[in-house]
Amino acid sequence: MKRTKIIDLLASQPGEALVCAKGWVRTHRGSKSVHFIALNDGSTIKNIQVVADAEKFDEEMLKQITTGACISVEGNLVESVGSGQAVEIQATKIEVLGLCGADYPMQKKGQSFEYMRQHAHMRLRTNTFGAVMRIRHNMAMAIHTYFHEHGFYYFHTPLITASDCEGAGNMFQVTTKNLYDLQKDENGKIIYDDDFFGEQTSLTVSGQLEGELGATALGQIYTFGPTFRAENSNTPRHLAEFWMIEPEMAFYDKTDLMDLEEDFIKYCVRWALEKCGDDLEFLNKMIDKTLIERLQGVLKETFVRLPYTEGIEILQEAIKNGKKFEFPCNWGDDLASEHERYLVEEHFKKPVIMTDYPKEIKAFYMKMNEDGKTMQGTDVLFPAIGEIIGGSVREEDYDKLMAEINRRQMDTSTLWWYLDTRRWGSCPHAGFGLGFERLILFVTGMQNIRDVIPFPRTPKSANF
């Protein structure tokens, strides 16, 4: 008979008709007369309670219903006498589909996250990771829906690249060369003519530059894809492989950009609050008791729009009044997370869009202000997390862009296609980048980025 998902059963009225549920056993406790099985199928964090009269079922079969086992249950959906659920299944038939021995690594409750990471292929079957993955899905869906409804096109920028975006971080080399037989030229340089792409290639660190090609043709695009950094950073904030969202918009100025950033991120947070209630309640209870309040806080407030220079003044004032920071914050310094969090959490007590950064700490492609010293960056700073979005207006003037490129002594030989956008029919445009896992950290309250992606890639670890 046709199975019904547990999320749908839990929303159903008790009735005469038989129902069928399939899933994995979370707990099973039995007495001589009756057995209670908590069954979960991933469709919701909630389990359905299966009640089985001991006398109606084979004792050996009942013994096989251990934590983690996969079973199929048929029975009547009846009003639950116990607390915590409206309905339960009074079982008439139980079939064990997959046994689960005592060596099942998710057998015990309360294992550490570090332990779970070593069993990342099985941690997905736990309440916490089920909740995180459902929220992760919902945030992706929120992002696609938001952009679709606002007339953006999802634009697939390449992963393998022969260019280097802003020289950011170390890159992974991609090759099909036989490393046992590397040919070199007369200067001792490895020859790449016979590599798959005929030149040296690596994994992209950003789709922005290609995204600008899309925006300056299609109007508004966004990327949403994997991005790579070969940084040897063993921190709770770094992954070697992570997902980025990078919208680019023709004809946007700084105000348009800030409006979009604020509207977009609020849309995502609102989606989570409206559609992930059960999972958020679980995480609010088990992981972070201020989670839901913090999410609601983001929606309530109009974000502060704060020029960097004013931000520095506030921080210096705070230092004068006795506030201690680990890192310096003089004009020209790149702000540390502690500074960002001070502004957001202590000074303004609301999200901040910081703007107009010194050019020395920002990328070459940003639009310079008339002062010649600051650039039209627009980063969104959030409580608990610091920078969640990094955005800017892009320099659309060919000569100004080239002047900045030359000032930085950048190699333009791999950037000719990017510069062409400023050569033919150039247009004002802007864009931002959002690290997807950083958003998931914020929305779930999880503390380690390795716990918000199914199979994290980190130094010395490419398991699963």
Added chain:
Amino acid sequence: MKRTKIIDLLASQPGEALVCAKGWVRTHRGSKSVHFIALNDGSTIKNIQVVADAEKFDEEMLKQITTGACISVEGNLVESVGSGQAVEIQATKIEVLGLCGADYPMQKKGQSFEYMRQHAHMRLRTNTFGAVMRIRHNMAMAIHTYFHEHGFYYFHTPLITASDCEGAGNMFQVTTKNLYDLQKDENGKIIYDDDFFGEQTSLTVSGQLEGELGATALGQIYTFGPTFRAENSNTPRHLAEFWMIEPEMAFYDKTDLMDLEEDFIKYCVRWALEKCGDDLEFLNKMIDKTLIERLQGVLKETFVRLPYTEGIEILQEAIKNGKKFEFPCNWGDDLASEHERYLVEEHFKKPVIMTDYPKEIKAFYMKMNEDGKTMQGTDVLFPAIGEIIGGSVREEDYDKLMAEINRRQMDTSTLWWYLDTRRWGSCPHAGFGLGFERLILFVTGMQNIRDVIPFPRTPKSANF
């Protein structure tokens, strides 16, 4: 003043209020008294006509309005006296935002696709590639929406992997090793302990195996991400980097799987017909005059469900009756595109789901039928394109799976995590894979896969 997208202007009624449009000039023709400018901003394939009285504008400025230039126009939206559009802009103000010289590579109409590929960064500004990219976006949105509405979770499987899924194709190696200083052990083997991940890694050829981990925990998942094949294939059907969709469903049997495949692909095609009308009409006119009819045909028909063995009988009967094929098609042979297309286009004249293939031509993870000879594959064959979906029920029985793995003498050392799904709480499950670009080829009528992705990666080419 605030600009309005051209798609919205074209849907507006003429009115008194000033409007502002910004975009790129497609054509500009002028007489002594009046100028007509066709303006496009990527929001639709349709241009808005801008009418400018010569006497009201500076002559030098008007000369700058060349094909490809970016301009901002203000004016009144008035009823159009010309044919082909309901409204046009009677310009009161024109500003040239970005000049475009005669060396603009998209200046001329009717350039070859091969020429366009060499200018892939600029071809996005043409009608054809605008249409293809808008449809590509819409197909991605259809896919996300379909799965979201059906309770699937978007599941991000890793790109960098230390495992090899079914040994499919050649893989790209990913490394941070210094190729000028490769250390080897006493047997002459390169040491990977000091590579980024501490072992040899490559780019994934499929997310399916990790996807099964997701499905056997969360119930129903799908992947949608980049996939890589380092095959030296210079054909209109191969890319080294392409996007795949791979749903996996717990508790699905072969019938459930076929139902999903048919429902899913029809949903995508219906979405295209309902939401991409203007772009499809353009492609139907310019690229393939049978396109829309073929798309509608897919929706009209119930797909044939055809066991491989019966398919072979039909093909052999056709050969007896004089049909010539280039490749053999005896029982046990992997069908070629010509065989698939004969069945779909000539014999049945409707899409076919072919099932129950000989085990020798299918992958180790497929569920074996009781005959011990065939496996529960379920591939969808389409007109014009052949196989568009490859699916199967997965073998959930640990012992049977291991027997097949051993028969094939596969190395299981990197697959322990996959086998664990069959060790603890194993469940019946099934899934399929869809090459995204193959879907886009079908829906756009384009002939070369390099023309349905913004920046194709192919042998000797990683440009842009």
